[in-house]
Amino acid sequence: MTLEKLIFYMLAAVIIAAAMMVVTRRNPVHSALFLILAFVACSGVWMLAEAEFLAIVLVLVYVGAVMVLFLFVLMMLDIDIAVLRAGFIKMLPLGVIMAIAMAAELILIVGPGNFGLEQYAAPVRHAADYSNTEEIGSVLYTVYMYPFEIAAVILLVAIIAAIGLTMRKRPDTKYIDPASQVLVKRGDRVRMVSMDAEKG
Amino acid sequence: MEFFISLWETLPSELQYLIWTLIKIVVIVAPMMLAVAYFTYAERKIIGYMQVRIGPNRVGPKGWLQPIADALKLMFKEIVIPANANKLLFLIAPAIMLGPALAAWAVFPFDEELVLADINAGLLYILALTSIGVYGVIIAGWASNSKYAFLGAMRSAAQIVSYEIAMGFALVGVLVAAGSLNLGEIIKAQQGGLFSWFWLPLLPLFGVYVISGVAETNRAPFDVAEGESEIVAGFHVEYSGMTFAVFFLAEYANIILISALTAVMFMGGWLSPFQGWPVLGALFDWVPGFVWLVIKTGFFMFLFLWLRATFPRYRYDQIMRLGWKVFIPITIVWIVVVGLAVVYQVPWWFD
Numbered sequence: 072m073t074l075e076k077l078i079f080y081m082l083a084a085v086i087i088a089a090a091m092m093v094v095t096r097r098n099p100v101h102s103a104l105f106l107i108l109a110f111v112a113c114s115g116v117w118m119l120a121e122a123e124f125l126a127i128v129l130v131l132v133y134v135g136a137v138m139v140l141f142l143f144v145l146m147m148l149d150i151d152i153a154v155l156r157a158g159f160i161k162m163l164p165l166g167v168i169m170a171i172a173m174a175a176e177l178i179l180i181v182g183p184g185n186f187g188l189e190q191y192a193a194p195v196r197h198a199a200d201y202s203n204t205e206e207i208g209s210v211l212y213t214v215y216m217y218p219f220e221i222a223a224v225i226l227l228v229a230i231i232a233a234i235g236l237t238m239r240k241r242p243d244t245k246y247i248d249p250a251s252q253v254l255v256k257r258g259d260r261v262r263m264v265s266m267d268a269e270k271g
Numbered sequence: 272m273e274f275f276i277s278l279w280e281t282l283p284s285e286l287q288y289l290i291w292t293l294i295k296i297v298v299i300v301a302p303m304m305l306a307v308a309y310f311t312y313a314e315r316k317i318i319g320y321m322q323v324r325i326g327p328n329r330v331g332p333k334g335w336l337q338p339i340a341d342a343l344k345l346m347f348k349e350i351v352i353p354a355n356a357n358k359l360l361f362l363i364a365p366a367i368m369l370g371p372a373l374a375a376w377a378v379f380p381f382d383e384e385l386v387l388a389d390i391n392a393g394l395l396y397i398l399a400l401t402s403i404g405v406y407g408v409i410i411a412g413w414a415s416n417s418k419y420a421f422l423g424a425m426r427s428a429a430q431i432v433s434y435e436i437a438m439g440f441a442l443v444g445v446l447v448a449a450g451s452l453n454l455g456e457i458i459k460a461q462q463g464g465l466f467s468w469f470w471l472p473l474l475p476l477f478g479v480y481v482i483s484g485v486a487e488t489n490r491a492p493f494d495v496a497e498g499e500s501e502i503v504a505g506f507h508v509e510y511s512g513m514t515f516a517v518f519f520l521a522e523y524a525n526i527i528l529i530s531a532l533t534a535v536m537f538m539g540g541w542l543s544p545f546q547g548w549p550v551l552g553a554l555f556d557w558v559p560g561f562v563w564l565v566i567k568t569g570f571f572m573f574l575f576l577w578l579r580a581t582f583p584r585y586r587y588d589q590i591m592r593l594g595w596k597v598f599i600p601i602t603i604v605w606i607v608v609v610g611l612a613v614v615y616q617v618p619w620w621f622d
Contacts, residue, residue: 074285127395135402139432146413202391
């Protein structure tokens with residue numbers, strides 16, 4: 072077994088173990104942390120597949136930004152585990168049906184029938200100076216120009232909409248315009264008084 | 272000796288490679304730790320002199336052994352773990368913060384040939400790793416099971432995440448100007464002396480990057496994490512002994528990293544400032560590139576201390592305003608400017 076294969080199986084084991092922990096841990100913060108571990112290990116697998124741009128961006132975007140916000144929300148919320156776990160038995164049949172349906176779909180799509188060397192030839196090894204980033208960039212801004220730009224605009228609309236929905240005026244904040252703070256002169260705040268010295 | 276050489280040759284080549292890489296890592300990390308230790312000493316001395324006092328001068332001649340004494344003291348102190356704290360997360364939080372700060376050096380070019388992993392996507396790698404460091408803060412605050420630590424963690428994590436965006440955008444400008452994500456290539460794109468370095472064409476991004484770097488490392492004037500007038504000591508209030516020391520190691524390692532990165536991105540890394548100049552260029556030709564890199568990095572490290580000794584602390588809402596409403600628009604505008612300059616090959620830098 073080569074070192075590369077060993078690394079792959081180690082990463083795969085970490086991903087599966089972490090993914091199991093995500094759904095089995097009771098504490099949602101722990102689940103989120105295991106999800107982060109799964110992301111990091113996934114990025115390692117992508118790195119082995121010579122997709123270094125995707126691998127690093129996965130860490131940068133999902134681990135570095137999305138999961139931080141997730142953790143923020145999870146830690147701030149006071150999640151009552153008992154309420155979440157109530158009705159477990161009642162919901163169990165529905166859950167089992169859903170799980171079976173999902174598993175069946177997954178097996179149909181990513182099952183052995185559609186993969187393997189017969190369907191996909193082993194990818195060609197690239198030289199060390201091959202830049203995955205450049206390749207993705209050149210395709211993204213030529214062939215997939217419109218889908219890419221449209222996706223960007225949709226995301227922008229979503230951001231503006233989210234801000235617009237949650238923005239509210241709060242009359243109780245003591246907000247001061249920074250420009251007016253900067254422009255303050257001594258005379259606005261201090262009044263010089265000249266007094267005669269008192270005799271003790 | 273011959274025995275060891277023959278023993279070495281019996282090892283499989285992959286294991287040899289692994290051992291070599293480990294040795295190289297030690298060669299990078301060990302001086303880094305020493306630099307961190309003496310940076311704390313330099314900080315106390317320099318801020319001391321700026322405030323007209325002497326600073327540490329008791330342990331060893333002129334206080335040179337002070338960092339060693341501090342390290343020993345912290346190592347032998349008890350590590351107190353708060354009641355009902357999540358023990359595992361509590362203990363790995365400092366390691367999560369220190370790990371990325373050290374791992375980022377893997378792609379750092381110390382000289383033209385001197386780099387551990389000369390990868391194409393070096394800049395992305397550094398961005399990704401520095402974005403992991405924030406988990407140390409969040410996990411430490413949460414695992415401490417303390418409201419002060421938690422509030423402190425929320426404040427500094429929000430600050431770090433906010434300034435990361437401005438920092439990332441500033442680096443986008445650099446990579447547009449250099450046309451490469453490889454740090455060595457970015458340095459080579461700046462060839463031609465002091466005024467060819469990117470600090471001049473990318474001046475707004477340079478300013479944004481340095482200031483965001485200060486905010487990113489939670490240093491004064493953005494040190495709300497330990498704003499003693501408001502919130503005890505921030506996310507590491509429950510930490511003691513070595514666990515606390517590791518947080519400080521991480522903070523100073525991050526400062527050195529940001530300073531070195533500023534030197535690479537905007538100050539030409541290991542290039543000589545007089546490169547290609549009539550007389551001075553030849554006069555300073557013998558200086559090795561590594562020395563220039565150390566001088567530049569040292570300047571930015573000094574800047575961190577200088578800022579700390581000079582400025583009063585920012586108010587929290589103004590930190591957020593500066594990051595989101597001032598820096599991010601500046602960087603976006605300047606990325607467009609740089610893009611146009613590169614496309615139309617504006618003279619002096621991009622032709």
